[in-house]
Amino acid sequence: MKVSHLCITVAASLLLNFSCEKKTAGDSKDKEEAKNMAFTPDWESLGKHNESPQWFKNAKLGIYFHWGLYSVPAFGNEWYPRWMHFKDHKIHKHHVENYGDPSEFGYHDFAPMFKAEHFDAKAWAKLFKNAGAQFAGPVAEHHDGYAMWDSDITPWNTMDTGPKRDITGELETAIKAQGLKFITAFHHAKNLQRATELGKEVSISHYPYFENMPPSSDDPELQLMYGNMEPEKWYKEVWLGKMKEVIDNYHPDIIWFDYVLGDIPEAYRKAFAAYYLNEAALQNQDAVIVRKQHDLPLNMSIEDLEQARKNEIGTKTWMTDATISNGSWCFTNNLGVKTPEDVLHMLIDIVSKNGVLLLNVSPRADGIIPQNQQDVLLKIGDWLKKYGEAIYATEAWYTFGEGPTKEPQGHFKNHKAFMELKYSNKDVRYTTKDYSIYAIIMGQVEPNQHITLTSFAKNNIHDMTSIEQVAFLGSDETIEWTLSEEEGLTLKAPSKPINDMATVIKIVISQ
Incomplete structure (x- = not known):
């Protein structure tokens, strides 16, 4: 029978001991230094962490990917394992027609079919590098309870089933070999089957509890996939245990959390953060923690806006996670993708407001990243190779831009409005670095066109700049300009067009 949600209290001393466990204190530094751990599992101590190190502020673009058992049916979206159990849902109908009733062919039965036979971590890492990403890595575990690494905690992992390979380990080696930072994303806070209310399963539980279905099984192995166990055991041994396992074995530079993190008891969130930050210090890493909702303080974590972004300059570094597709985050048959222009314009808008873009791609179950997605990545990368000085290591200017296109307010609730945004060459976004201001026009500039950047007018800028030089990146022509x-x-x-996706004007001011 499904257990009820328990309110738990964990002794601070137990958490402190758990958070400071190490494989060996001298793995990376001597024992004396290990004794001087900087962080304890309390918000005051964790608040001393520099949540946005300079490398992260400079990075601007990262890539991750939704890839797992849900990629096998390639239908609907990455929530396939949930909706396959609901008889009125199209995914249930698809599942019954193609695989049988979920009581007979459960989600775990996809594991042998997830072969990743064409997966090449080195080729992926090279692609991400050529796309201009500064960090990359996997969704280490989605809501579904399947670990994309060699896990000792759960048998549902890529080494013991499916590919029979340590996918995360191969990616860590390949991505870091390209000089990129490594990110692991976690969605598994939603995996626990939580309490029922009036016979209705709580929305934050990914798997529904239906009798005679695999998620209700008392098989200990199936319970590890479907999150059907006593909560305190799950919080400590599964949720926190998996975090610790990935931290110890793969040393991610960034750990990113999806929503529902707030339903993990606060004591365990603190224990995770202290463990991660102390381990990162032993590895000489300036670690980053990203969260999506109000479940970690912003003095020790980065705010993430899913499929949305700010419509003003952020006072702190922030992130948008968005997918390259027009639909599902995981691969599905006939999945459409955004144009390179739309993805690039999204990146430029984010950077102009002190943000960072985490872009999702959707590999097939066999380990191939579809060519249409690769083409988008490579075209963005080509632009960044030519004009990246206007993106990397920049900051917001006094204004993020000008032009008719305005972003809506809000978070995920307005994601459809954000996806429908289209910029034009009437829209300008600004960045700055040292004594240069970059005006990035969202499109192609017509030859010999006269352009007025009103953000330089005295009524707007207040403190008039002294301009020494104006140039168009990608052109060696001398530019005629006046400042009024x-x-x-x-x-x-x-006299000749420069780029059809975005045009960069570099304005050098007096020192």
Whole structure:
């Protein structure tokens, strides 16, 4: 029978001991240094962590990927393992027609079918590097309870089933070999089957509890996949245990959390953070923790906005996670993808507001990243190779931009409005670095076109700049320009078009 949700209290001393366990204290540094751990599992101590190290502020673009058992049916979306149990859902109908009733062919039965036979970690890492990403890595575990690493905690992992390979280990080696930082994303806070209310399973439980279905099984192995166990045991041994396992074995530079993290008891969230930050210190890593909702303090974590972004300059570094597709986050048959222009414009808008983009791609179950997704990545990477000085290691200027296109307010609730945004060459976004201001026009500039950047007008900027040079990146033509207090900076574009996706004007000011 499904257990009820228990309110748990964990002694601080137990958590402190758990959070400070190490394989050996001298693995990376001597024992004396290990004794001086900087962080204890309390918010005051954890708040001393620099949540946004300079490398992260400079990075601007990372890539991750939803890839797992849900990639096998390639239907609906990555929530396939949940909706296959609901008889009125199209995914249930698809499952019955193709695999049989979920009581006879459960989600765990996809494990032998997830072969990843064409997976090449080195090729993936090279692709991410060529796309201009500065960090990359997997969704280590989605809501479904399947670990994408060699796990001793659960038999439902890529070494013991499916590919029979340590997917996360191969990716860590390949990605770091390309000089990129390594990210692991976790969604498994939703995996625990929580209490029922009036016979209705709570929305934060990924798997429904239906009699005679695999998620209700008393088989200990199946319980590890479907989260059907006593909560305190699950919190400590499964949720926190898996975090510790990935930290110890793969040393991620970034750990990213999906929503429902707030339903993990606070004591365990503190224990995770102290363990991770102390381990990162032993590895000489400036670690980053990213969260999606109000479940970790912002003085020790980064705010993430799913499929959305700010419509003003962020006072702190923040992140958007968005997918390259127009639909599912995991691969599905006939999955459409965004245009390179739309993805690039999203990146530029985010960077102009002190943000970082985490872009999702959707590999097939066999380990191939579809060519249409690769084409988008490579075209963005080509632009960044030419004009990346306007993106990497930049900051927001006094204004993020000008033009008719305005972003809506809100988080995920407005994600559809964000996905429908289309920028044009009437929209400008600004970044700055040292004594350079970059005006990035969201599209192609017509030859000899006269452009006025009104953000340089005195009424807007207040403190007029002294401009020494104006140039279009990608053109060696001398640019005609004038600076007016009333109108701003007016200039004439080169005689030949430069780029059809976005055009960068570099304005150098006096030191």
